[in-house]
Amino acid sequence: MKMKKTLRLFAMLLTLALVAAACGDDDGETTTTTSGDAAPTTAAAMTDEVEVFSWWTGGGEAAGLDEMIKIFASTDPDIEFINSAVAGGAGTNARAVLASRLQANDPPDSWQGHAGQELIGTYVAADQIEPLNFLYDQEGWLDVMPDTLIPLISNDGNIYSVPVNIHRANVLWANPTVLSDAGIDMPTSLADFFTALETLKTGGMDAPLAMGEQWTSLHLFETIMLASMGPSDWNGLWDGSVGWDSAAVTQGLEDFATALSYTNSDSSALSWQDAGQLVLEGTSAFNVMGDWQEGFFRELGMAPQTDYVWAAVPGTDGNFQFLSDSFVLAKNAPHRDAAIAWLTVAGSNQGQDAFNPVKGSIPARNDADRSLYGEYLLSAMDDWASDTVVGSLTHGVVANDSWKSEIDTAVGLFLVNGEVATLQTALVAAQAASG
Numbered sequence: 001m002k003m004k005k006t007l008r009l010f011a012m013l014l015t016l017a018l019v020a021a022a023c024g025d026d027d028g029e030t031t032t033t034t035s036g037d038a039a040p041t042t043a044a045a046m047t048d049e050v051e052v053f054s055w056w057t058g059g060g061e062a063a064g065l066d067e068m069i070k071i072f073a074s075t076d077p078d079i080e081f082i083n084s085a086v087a088g089g090a091g092t093n094a095r096a097v098l099a100s101r102l103q104a105n106d107p108p109d110s111w112q113g114h115a116g117q118e119l120i121g122t123y124v125a126a127d128q129i130e131p132l133n134f135l136y137d138q139e140g141w142l143d144v145m146p147d148t149l150i151p152l153i154s155n156d157g158n159i160y161s162v163p164v165n166i167h168r169a170n171v172l173w174a175n176p177t178v179l180s181d182a183g184i185d186m187p188t189s190l191a192d193f194f195t196a197l198e199t200l201k202t203g204g205m206d207a208p209l210a211m212g213e214q215w216t217s218l219h220l221f222e223t224i225m226l227a228s229m230g231p232s233d234w235n236g237l238w239d240g241s242v243g244w245d246s247a248a249v250t251q252g253l254e255d256f257a258t259a260l261s262y263t264n265s266d267s268s269a270l271s272w273q274d275a276g277q278l279v280l281e282g283t284s285a286f287n288v289m290g291d292w293q294e295g296f297f298r299e300l301g302m303a304p305q306t307d308y309v310w311a312a313v314p315g316t317d318g319n320f321q322f323l324s325d326s327f328v329l330a331k332n333a334p335h336r337d338a339a340i341a342w343l344t345v346a347g348s349n350q351g352q353d354a355f356n357p358v359k360g361s362i363p364a365r366n367d368a369d370r371s372l373y374g375e376y377l378l379s380a381m382d383d384w385a386s387d388t389v390v391g392s393l394t395h396g397v398v399a400n401d402s403w404k405s406e407i408d409t410a411v412g413l414f415l416v417n418g419e420v421a422t423l424q425t426a427l428v429a430a431q432a433a434s435g
């Protein structure tokens, strides 16, 4: 009798387990893990959430993402958007969190990754994302995405991400009142820039060039190197045709050291938004930052030409040092169909024209509705179309993660010791080890 009861209980438990397995995972969804470039399977059941990972949590960035989420809510009202953004400019924290999730086989459905070496050298190399050729075919994206971008998100004929924007890295932001009070015009060459900084400093401004935490110094580094070396030498650093031991690099590093000598001593404690604020309030005159800074300024209600002005980083006019935020589809995404729905919006005209005017970037697509964009972004669109385009180091375009991180470490040490020769030796070693 007792034995019979135990058997019945066992049979019941077994049935329950089988039913649960047939229903899929614990939120009741059936997931599909088709890989390769196949279209989404029709066998997949309706999914009802998508987890999207980024580092857009505040200061102009979250607001931009929110606009795209609104479009997604209107096109896919049955799918809940799980926003798993992790705070920290340039993804410094987020990318560490993402790496440990990927390591633990717990990927978000879709995450933010920069077009270029960051995408190809990290996620594609580790086989962590799915090719999206089927979506490009379905949505006709090859006709509207710039030719510059496609090779940077492709490998072996497969396209791996959906670019949502183009950001410009080499922008100098300035406080027009501070400049006019000091009788200074926006500088156009490095020599003029350093003269302006010196004038402001001798006039009593402690730190005329506002800077934030370490990645923002790498950002300054890349823009000053471009100004000092010019675009073809800058490109040559990444394809091996220009040596890191060259005189042009030494000069670039000297110029970087000069720029740093005008920055605030508390930079390591400040975010990029804090550094931007120093300009708005007139504590500093200038800040070198990507054009997400404008998204932040506008979110604060600041007006272009009145509260802030801009120019290409002195010495880089005619060059557009770019980066592009893109979203990927995780291999084995827990909610694959919902992730594809999200990516479809991310690559759409409607999604990009909602996101970019707020984010402070121009759309990756070339069919934007220009009437939605402000003065700065219109100028960026024109420059993108006519300038020499070069890639950003800090934001994933030109170097893989390990090379970038060695450069970052070397620049971090330089902030402390200020030794140009030591920095150059470390940069030569970084290229030999990871370039």
Ligand code: GAL
Pocket: 055, 056, 061, 088, 089, 090, 091, 167, 272, 290, 292, 323, 324, 325, 394, 395
């Ligand atoms: C960049 C990213 C931008 C912006 C910036 C500051 O890496 O591409 O979209 O978010 O970091 O956080």
